[in-house]
Amino acid sequence: MTTECAVFPPTFPARPMRGQKWPSDNPEYSVEPKYDGWRAVVHIPSGTMWNRHLEPLSSEGEFEEALKLASELDAEWLDVEALSRRHSMARGSLIVLDTLDCAVEATYLQRREKVERMGRVLGWCEIPRTDELVVSPSALGQNARSLYAELLAKAPEFFEGVVMKKNDSVYPFQLRGGSNETPSWRKHRFK
Numbered sequence: 001m002t003t004e005c006a007v008f009p010p011t012f013p014a015r016p017m018r019g020q021k022w023p024s025d026n027p028e029y030s031v032e033p034k035y036d037g038w039r040a041v042v043h044i045p046s047g048t049m050w051n052r053h054l055e056p057l058s059s060e061g062e063f064e065e066a067l068k069l070a071s072e073l074d075a076e077w078l079d080v081e082a083l084s085r086r087h088s089m090a091r092g093s094l095i096v097l098d099t100l101d102c103a104v105e106a107t108y109l110q111r112r113e114k115v116e117r118m119g120r121v122l123g124w125c126e127i128p129r130t131d132e133l134v135v136s137p138s139a140l141g142q143n144a145r146s147l148y149a150e151l152l153a154k155a156p157e158f159f160e161g162v163v164m165k166k167n168d169s170v171y172p173f174q175l176r177g178g179s180n181e182t183p184s185w186r187k188h189r190f191k
Helices: 060-070 108-116 141-154
Strands: 016-018 029-035 038-043 048-051 077-083 093-099 133-135 159-166 182-189
Touching: 016 159, 029 108, 029 141, 029 182, 048 060, 060 077, 060 093, 060 133, 093 108, 141 159
Parallel strands: 016 182, 093 133
Antiparallel strands: 029 159, 038 048, 038 077, 077 093, 159 182
16 A cells, blocks of 8 residues: 555544444444445545545545645544545535544544534534535434434435444554454444
């Protein structure tokens, strides 16, 4: 893996394990929408993006406006969903899912506090506009099944399901490979 950028991501983007089709309502987890886009890690100072295989993101140029907005954030690394090519909605937008800047011991809920200060948090079924930088919504998991059903009814071509993240989970830093899954996060897809 080589890149022209002088920096290299500290980890592959976290990859949730596959869960059952329907999520369980569980207050020990938080639930976020799963978007139909490209998972990426962003180095904010350089505006460089890497895909889930830690290769330079080939469509990085499509996110110029969103990366300009990200350059104003008080952060160095972001875990994002990059929206382009798979559908016509929200092209060029980046949805912030997590930050890699917090201490290794920071829980999901602690990192979430920082992420929510980074920009406008989307409404639960909201689709961003073109070229936006926004934050994914998050809710406690006791309502996961009803939130999943809302996304399925709203726009199944844009949302793929939900991701359940254990509230006390740390970000799973690892450099072994982009296909390694973290057991503290579960994705529940519509299909």
